[in-house]
Amino acid sequence: MTAKRRRVVINYFALSFSIGSAVLGIGFLFWILWILVSNGIGALNMDIFTFDGAPPGFAESGLRHALVGQLILALGATIFGVPVGILAGTYLSEYGQTSKYANFIRDISDTMMSTPSIVIGTFVYAVVVSPMGHFSGWAGIVALAIMMVPIVLRTTDDMLSLVPQTLREAAAALGAPKYKVILQIVYRSAKVGILTGVLLSIARIAGETAPLLFTSFNNNFFSTDISEPIASLTVTMFSYATSPYEDWQQLGWAAAFILTAFVLGVNVLGRLFIKTKRKR
Amino acid sequence: MKKIVDFFFENLTKLTALFSLILLVAIMAVLFNEALPAISAFGLSFISEDVWAPNREVFGGFSSIVGSLLSTFIAMFLATPIAIGIAIFLSEIAPARVKEPIGVSVELLAAIPSVIYGMWGLFYFAPIIRDIFGGNGIGMLTAGIVLAIMILPFIAAVTRDAMNTTPDMLKESAYALGATKWDVIKDVIIPFAKAGVIGSIILALGRAIGETMAVTFVMGNVHNISLDLTAAATNIPTTLANEFAEAESGLHYASLFYLALILFLMSFVTIFVSKIYFLRKVRKSK
Incomplete structure (x- = not known):
């Protein structure tokens, strides 16, 4: 050959x-x-949205408790996690830029982003659940917020660095102090990007199960009390899917479908947003 | 007034930037502190001791640690060549019409929550493994393969991005010298994208070690080390997920925290190394 x-x-x-x-x-x-x-x-059927969890064999069982619990957890994590992430990303992009310190924070934050989520669960257990004496929605919110910060930080940093430098200079030349430049010029032109980042981070934490297993735990009843254990879509899915009851497993699949549809939907939307943003 | 607000705003952002760093240190300190009873009771031999008996208050992490290493190894062994194959396909072989939709769907698949992979593994994949390899389908092999499938889109997407940064001129020069496509891939693209490819593989390794839900469904949580890969086994995340909420004694908790600390250190080191040594170069070259 x-x-x-x-x-x-x-x-x-x-x-x-x-x-x-x-x-x-x-x-x-x-x-x-x-x-x-x-x-x-x-x-999938309407009962899922109107009924709460029930013992296996009951016809009137659904996922309302888990959907509402998930919503509360995600909302709480967003309220705490997003502002911290946005401000920290602002520091990196506007003040730290490419300094050694800023790059170090970027590396640390990326490492945080890849830290096993179950480890964050054990950490929150030690600092929130243990002192409180019982599982609670608060603990779940803290765990999810911790996971959100590095994600929001990363996208904010990326999106702000896309804002043209000339815009900042123009505003500064008009005598605007730096905070005004950031708040009124930079944020405004990076609005869509930051929002997309926030949405993507919500999608990401919505799929997290491991950090909730021993923080917000689970609750088979409808509850909006954050200081008590609260149901989430993912933990409900886990316990239903590993149960031996066929109707619970069915509900598990329904939860899996709703969750994935949400996560993929947000991701597709986010992609479209960023694409139109970059084209302009 | 302006100066004060400016000062305030800058330092507020500076403070929040410290959040991740503080948290990282806090996690390490808290885990160490909580693990202290187990550390003082078992010392470093915790790592090599393979008896895990909550009823006798004897805890050794060997079965979980080896399980973590083994399941990660199986996953990486299977996923790396296939993922690089996908990346090569997406960046060099696929016609332009197919490139975009398949590329996007691979990225989207990386976003699917890991609990979904676990559920699929339990209901659909475990029976197949059972029929082919025997056993009851729950065990190390199934967990390793499900893990491999989960990290597949992740490695493929990052590797493809790294390969796409190869300048066309380099490739064209090689083709002009009569190189075949494979020659170009092997001698031009892979050397050029090496840092990114290795970085993404190590990053995926860090993820695979700490992944919980994809393996918990199909691992079995049996503290057992066996050469029979179809036997039920455990790894650190599985042990934590199954026992943490139900641990009764203080020593049991401390031992679980000890395992969490070991897991944290393992993933921290892998991820940090990949960041510092490999992916930073990719960031700079952009």
């Missing part, structure tokens, strides 16, 4: 392997999506 012929054959095999692995990997991922859609749609 000539050297050229050999290279052509190797090329053929390598590319076939690449295409084969792409088909295999993507096939698996679409299989999961298909399972989710086919099971989820079948389990």
Whole structure:
């Protein structure tokens, strides 16, 4: 076999392997999506939104308690996590810029973002649940807020750095102090981007289960009391899916479908926002 | 007045920027503090002791730690070549029409909550493993494969981005010299994108070690080390997820915190190293 012929054959095999692995990997991922859609749609009905959790075998059972609990947890985490993340991102982009210190904070924050979420759960257990003496919605909110900060920080930092420098200079030339430049010029032109980042971070924490397992715990009843254990979509899904009861497993699939539809929907929206933003 | 507000605003943002750093230190300190009873009771031999018996108050982390290393190894072993294959396909082989939709869907799949992967693994994948390899389908092998599928889109997306940064001129020069596509990929693109590719693999490794929900469903939570990969096993996140809310004695809690501390350090080191040594170069080159 000539050297050229050999290279052509190797090329053929390598590319076939690449295409084969792409088909295999993507096939698996679409299989999961298909399972989710086919099971989820079948389990979806109006009862899910109007009834709370019930013992297995009850016809009138739904996910209202989990949906409301999830909403409360996500809202609480947003209230605490987003302002911190935005302000910290503002510091990195507007004050720290590419200084050593700012880059160090970026690395630390990225490390925080990849810290195992279950470790954050144990941390919050130690600092919130233990002193309070019982699981509570507050603990869940704290855990999710901690996870949100680095995500919002990252997107804010990225989005603010897209704002043209000339805009800042123009405002400064008119005599605006730096905080006014940031609040009225930079934030305003990066509005869509920051909002997108916030939305994406909500989608991200909505799918978190591990940090809630021993913070907000679970609650099979409808509750809006944050100082008590509260249900979340993901923990409910976990306990229903691992139960031996068929109707609970069905509810688990319905929860999985709602959650994924929400997460993917937000991600698609966020993509569209950022795309139109970059085009302008 | 302006100066005061300016000063106030700058320092407020500066303070919030410290949040992540403070938290990171606080997590380490709190975990260490909570683990102290177990650390003083078992010392470092906790790591190599494989008996985990809450009823006898004897705790050793070996089975969980080895389980974590093993499940991560299986996942990385399976996911890395396939993910790089996907990345090569997306950046070099796929026709332009297919590139965008498949690329976006791979990125979207990376956003799917891990609990979904776990659920799919339990109901659909575990039975297949059971039929092919025997056992009851719950165990190390299933957990490793589900984990691999979960990190697949993540590695593929980052690797593709790194490969896409290769200047066209470099590739075209190689083609002009008569290189085949594979020659270009192997000798031009991969060397050029090396830092990003290795960084993304290490970052994925850090994620895989700490991933909880994708494995908890299919791991079995049995403190057992066995060469039979189809047997039920455990790893650190699975042990924590299953036992934390139900631990009764103080020593049991402390031992769980000890495990959490070990997990935190393992993922922290991997992620920090990948950030500092590899991905920063990618950031600079952008």
